[in-house]
Amino acid sequence: MKFGINTIQIEAADAVIIPVMHKEFEKIEGFENTIKHLFDTEKFKAECGEIFVLSSLKNDNYQNIVFVGIGKEKEVSGEKIRNAFSKAIKKCRELKVEKVFVNNIEIEGLNCNQVINAMVEGIGFGDYKFDKYKTDKKEQKDIEISIGNVPSEKDVKEYVSEAVTLVQATLFARDLVNEPANVMTPKALAKAASNAGKECGFKVEVFDKAQIKELNMKAFLSVTAGSENPPRLIVMKYFGDKDSKEILGLVGKGLTYDSGGYSIKTNSGMVTMKSDMGGGAAVIGAISAIAKRKLKVNVVAVVAACENLISGGAYKPGDIIGSMAGKTIEVLSTDAEGRLTLADAVYYAVSKENVTRVVDIATLTGAALTALGITTTAVVANDKNFYSELEKASFKSGEKMWQLPAFDEYKKLIKSDIADLKNTGGKFAGTITAGLFIGEFAQKKPWLHLDIAGTAWRDNEDGYYSKGGTGAGVRTLYYLAKNE
Known part of the structure; x- marks a missing residue:
């Protein structure tokens, strides 16, 4: 799995992971109306770890928007983000995607480093499995992960680098x-x-x-x-x-x-x-x-x-x-x-x-x-x-x-x-x-x-x-x- 910052444009991604807090649809630029509709129709409540997928064809590319709930803003923690993103990456594996855009989000009470770290760890840990002794296993393709909507590319690269090291260790x-x-x-x-x-x-x-x-x-x-x-x-x-x-x-x-x-x-x-x-x-x-x-x-x-x-x-x-x-x-x-x-x-x-x-x-x-x-x-x-x-x-x-x-x-x-x-x-x-x-x-x-x-x-x-x-x-x- 390869992580980068702004290495994939959102339009070019096979899947877009969007973390959503309960009733905080205004914070998701470009998807406000969609999320509000999901909330209003109760098809998605943004409970921690809840997944809702919208799929569409764009410029001959099949794209999946993976909304992942992380709960109420005042209750969001690094652990909840890890658990939620582990489910999101498993859903991406089910969808057989290769390029994923992850939308960063500001969360009250957590700094950017904590959010990015938890996202990366959740993805890295959630994608793990130990199957080396299975004779009929299928090789997993690498997924390229790009994190976008970041405040400072230089700082976030350092945050991601540390998180990737901890995932690997x-x-x-x-x-x-x-x-x-x-x-x-x-x-x-x-x-x-x-x-x-x-x-x-x-x-x-x-x-x-x-x-x-x-x-x-x-x-x-x-x-x-x-x-x-x-x-x-x-x-x-x-x-x-x-x-x-x-x-x-x-x-x-x-x-x-x-x-x-x-x-x-x-x-x-x-x-x-x-x-x-x-x-x-x-x-x-x-x-x-x-x-x-x-x-x-x-x-x-x-x-x-x-x-x-x-x-x-x-x-x-x-x-x-x-x-x-x-x-x-x-x-x-x-x-x-x-x-x-x-x-x-x-x-x-x-x-x-x-x-x-x-x-x-x-x-x-x-x-x-x-x-x-x-x-x-x-x-x-x-x-x-x-x-x-x-x-x-x-x-x-x-x-x-x-x-x-x-x-x-x-x-x-x-x-x-x-x-x-x-x-x-x-x-x-x-x-x-x-x-x-x-x-x-x-x-x-x-x-x-x-x-x-x-x-x-x-x-x-x-x-x-x-x-x-x-x-x-x-x-x-x-x-x-x-x-x-």
Whole structure:
């Protein structure tokens, strides 16, 4: 898909997408009477995501006018625009068009950048599908998108460029998650990160099992012990501000497959466990966007990639294992494995890469789904200012976040009678105790834990999300790094 500004005249387009607000027909120059008639006859009410198509022949060209509702002006948000435009581009695909003119619109309460960004993201995300393994699939033709009626062509080009980068990075993360686990092994994930580094401009170092052992990452290695596919520690570095000593650490859970180990999952619980590296995919996507946009910031991203399987050498409930930090851990469940890999990865980022602040992101707990469903990412934090920056980034991306409490009483739940820590805190407050377990390895640095267990995957098409991986976290982490 190719985006441009005023690259197609409205008369030459196969389709024209016109966003319409409820009863605000005066704002659509050239289509005021048509929209008023649609409102008066109640054929179109401009409800968010509502589509109405008018088709006609003009100069021997068949043209479709795609009116897309975005709701009442005072209620319009970036998310509503994304969802509406994802439906509009799907309608364009149905109409088999190749050239689309998008009419920009002024919306009270949103600046031009927010509107353009949401339009581009809605189109880019809505046009995505993962069908590479279908033998009878038809190749989709590229659609050329031209955005018109813009206030400043130079500024809007920059807005579109950033939005396209974020679309590409997010869809890259979706692709990584959607690949089956027999393809997306730890080695393959490391290769994908290396290729992204070459393309986008960040350095990648990949540690093999022997090197991981030299680092004394005992918790990480315990999780990998049951698999024949060896682990990889993926370390990605981008230094865009040589004058600053501040380094943002991004640590993503990289379980390319999770059976639960001896605390085995049900068959239905295992089917989607190729997605357990959604956090790893998010940080790879985020640093790709950060580097491509050449942000003035220093970032180190870390992914401890492995599989959690069963064999005679696999770790077991009741085992006591070590960690890179020297803390001992009582394993109460081998299905609480992500926090073990993240413990070593977070400690590595702090102790070896000298990050000054660290964010970990992981598909970690079913409790996050129970508490917040599939719309909101759960957050555990130890620093108010850092969380405030995350809130600001979340507002820009439209990805909903919610902070959970982290009182000292919760920390008592992960203390072990026979080791320093235990890897589950019992049946209560599971998302909080899992996060606080990882926080024990952050060395008191400003730290955020993002549990995307609910937001990283969709069982069905939902708005601008296709079925499968969502790429959750990529855009929020990008805006957190940008911090404007």
